[in-house]
Amino acid sequence: MSYSTQVGEQLLTQLETSISDLCFDIPFIKLHMTLTGILSLYDIQLARLPGAHPDIRDKADQFLSAKRLEGLSELTMKDYALELRIFSQYVSTPINQIATTDIRDYLSHFENLKMSSVSKKLSVLKSFFAWLADEEIIAKDPVRRIKPPKKEQRLPKALTIEELEMIRESCITPRERALVEVFYATGGRLSEIEALNKSDINYQAMSARVIGKGNKEREVYLSYKALYHLKKYVLQRLDDEPALFITERRPYRRVSNRAIQRAIKVIAARTGIQKSIHPHTFRHTFATLTLNNGADLSSVQALLGHSDPATTQVYAQVSESKKREAYRKHLVQ
Structure with missing residues (x-):
């Protein structure tokens, strides 16, 4: 594949993602063909x-x-x-x-x-x-003394319990509900869930093996609710595909990251919730709710597959309700 072709495909992907984020009612294949036709008129680099x-x-x-x-x-x-x-x-x-x-x-x-x-x-x-x-290709590292810019102090936008229930109730197909439950129960990354096979699910142990960043394998867990909806989805399928989540139309194949993102956006659009909701939102929600419910930071770090505790620490922001509860419980009057 030539360099200009790679750049053209990169631009096409960015355009498709941006437009599909705004227009839920445009069929993806129609959008893809339209943009491909337009971009074919240009020499892109x-x-x-x-x-x-x-x-x-x-x-x-x-x-x-x-x-x-x-x-x-x-x-x-x-x-x-x-x-x-x-x-x-x-x-x-x-x-x-x-x-x-x-x-x-x-x-x-x-x-x-x-x-x-x-x-x-x-x-x-x-x-x-x-x-x-x-490798001694250069004598001195010119980047060593440059400090990283100060990161924006923004808390990850997690769903509230009420919003999570709204998302669940907005699911129409078994695949939609299974996707939502697996993302929330495991706290998995998009790439991790997309790569799952049916054989990766251990129904006895209520767990699954995922491959995370740095090609590291870890065990994640599934709730009773996630297992129920996952079984319901898998049992109604008539295909022989090994992938856990597949396309809804023939020819059946593993569903892509982009298709999962679109599916979550369609579900979220039905709820009327104003905040931006994407697959990673369920990871934020998993981390925030488990920490607020009393899980220790090191356990959540292991479940999320974070190598640096500071990455998990951002979720450990105590909610207002928890602060009020702690105040009333521990204040000596």
Whole structure:
């Protein structure tokens, strides 16, 4: 696949996602064909600044090959490749002449991006240049002294118990209800749930094995409610597909991440809930409600597959009701 084709597909994906987020009643295949027809009239490529040095792209390819051998997921590899390709368009000097000021100038171009997005770009560059220094391709790491930007202090938007019930009641098909229950009960990531097979479910132990970030396997658990609706969905299927969740129309195949996102948005649209709801919302809800119900932080960290306790800590914000309860229970009057 050529570079321009990859960029065209990336743009098409972004357009489809943005438009489908706003228009629930447009059939996806019709939207895809319309946008494909429009984009076929153009020669699409990422904006290329004059003087981009091929040395960066060569070293980036070596770096990606090394990371692939370390077992990084395909999703992570794609993110790394895209960020390094964009970086190669901005810098016009050989890799061993890039200074800290060049990196800062590059990052400053993204003033309209969220700090979390800029932080992601910096994280990729830190990994890239640290590898270059370890391999002695460069004498000094120019990114080492750059501190990550301060992250926005925003709490993850979890569903309330009432909103969760509204979502459940808005499900029409067995697949919709099974999706909602499995996402909430396991606290799984979208990629983890999408990759599940029927054979991964242990009905006796009420658990499943998922492959998370860094290709790490962990056990997640299913509630009685999740198992009931999952069995109901699987038993009414007449296909031989190994995937746990499949398309609703022939030819049956594993449902894609994007199709799951659309399915959740359609369910959420029926409720009238104003907040944005997507698959990750159920992960936020799982973490928030279990912590508020008394689960300890280390257990929730293990269930979510977080390597850093600080990632889980963001969910440990005590709710107003919990604060009132603690005040009334423990205040000495």
